Amino acid sequence: MKPATYILGIDIAKDKFDVHLRTLLGSELRLAACFPNNPKGFQVLQRWLAQKAAGSTDQLHACMESTSTYGDALADFLHGRGHLVSMVNPRRTRNYADSQLTRNVNDTIDARVIADFCAAQRDRLLIWEPLSPEHRQLRALTRARQALVDDRDRFGNMLETATGLARKIFLKQVRQLERQIKELEKAIQQYVALFPELHKQIQLADSVRGVGFVTAATVVAELPPIQKVPQAGQAVALFGLDPIKKTSGKSVDTRARMSRMGSRRGRRALYMPALTALRCNPIVRDLGQRLQAKGHTGKYVVVAAMRKLLRLIYGVLKQGKPFDPQWPAAQPNPQPAEPLAKS
Structure with missing residues (x-):
């Protein structure tokens, strides 16, 4: 693994992300900040890191939890700037927080816990790499299909006990979702055929x-x-x-x-x-x-x-x-x- 001087813990959310910057060796330098979870926020983060002497590509190791897809764009951005990025199972950081007797929980504290976890476990963390665009799109399509299937099953379950107007609405929704699922499956087949x-x-x-x-x-x-x-x-x-x-x-x-x-x-x-x-x-x-x-x-x-x-x-x-x-x-x-x- 490439050497790193700084560790950046990131607690990601839909609209924002909190960060905690510390040194790998655990000096007194600890800085916290919050940025919008969008491209402008990523640029502001990069300038903030440069001001704090952590802008060098061979100095920073960023770490975030692999929850949902809210952190994918930020991980792509940091990877594209040459920084090391790790995505970890939230269970690992939660168990680490418990081992440190962390009693309070908020976004700022979570970012600090993630940074400390990364510093302690860095040699055992995998370095994240982005998927190819075609692989990423295939994953998005199959997950979209699964979401439609979940909705169809949910309305199908409600249809079993519904009566009157509600039954008609649920039945119409189930039929519409079934059509959308078939259309999406056809789209997946056509998409896959484009990439040998x-x-x-x-x-x-x-x-x-x-x-x-x-x-x-x-x-x-x-x-x-x-x-x-x-x-x-x-x-x-x-x-x-x-x-x-x-x-x-x-x-x-x-x-x-x-x-x-x-x-x-x-x-x-x-x-x-x-x-x-x-x-x-x-x-x-x-x-x-x-x-x-x-x-x-x-x-x-x-x-x-x-x-x-x-x-x-x-x-x-x-x-x-x-x-x-x-x-x-x-x-x-x-x-x-x-x-x-x-x-």
Whole structure:
């Protein structure tokens, strides 16, 4: 990692962002400020940093929480100016604040906590890099589709008990949303066709039995560029499908469960395909049968199928070859299956 003299903690919000500037070594220099979350505010921030002797590109490491998309434009701006940028899981900064016995919470304090966390954990933080424009747009399109699906399901649930005029309104809204979802799915297909590499990746993911075009596009969109994910286990963790288990002495021994510390959209995209794969994908089906033979049922088997499906998608993307259901049998020394998490 490049050296840094200054740490900039950023607490991002829709209309503004609070910053806390400190030195890496923790001298008495601590400065706080607040700026509008728009391009003009970014320019004001850059001038403020220059005035505080932190404008050099090899001196500043900025850190913010990866919440929503409100910080994407600012991260792009700072990265474009040559600054190091890290986006961290809010759980990490919240737990760090608890470890420091932080009792009060506001935007100014949060920015300071993020700066202190970055200084303490800097060697373990990943450096953020922006997605390519086509990848970013694909992610925006798949998330827009998911938002429409959520709205359709919400109105569909209300439709079950609605009567009279309310029922007519809800029914009209459901039909309109279904049309919009179909139009957006067609737009995604047309967009993907414009980019050969993106199109190839989605075709490869779509070749896995149980996975359709929408699922393939969503998984590819939610994953980072595949060359930046060296192992399948990291892809599983990015989707929050990795298991967590707590043990302590003789009194604490919890059952393994899904961590959920990753992309909620990615997990949701894999749920229904996993149910399909348990029927039609021989690799996933065999896994489900083995688990059922051991007495596991319900969500345990479904989560295991989701993990396996994601590993298969990762495999075809990494190898650049379509799915082959006979691949495990062709390997001379197949690896045993890893323990699978329960929801």
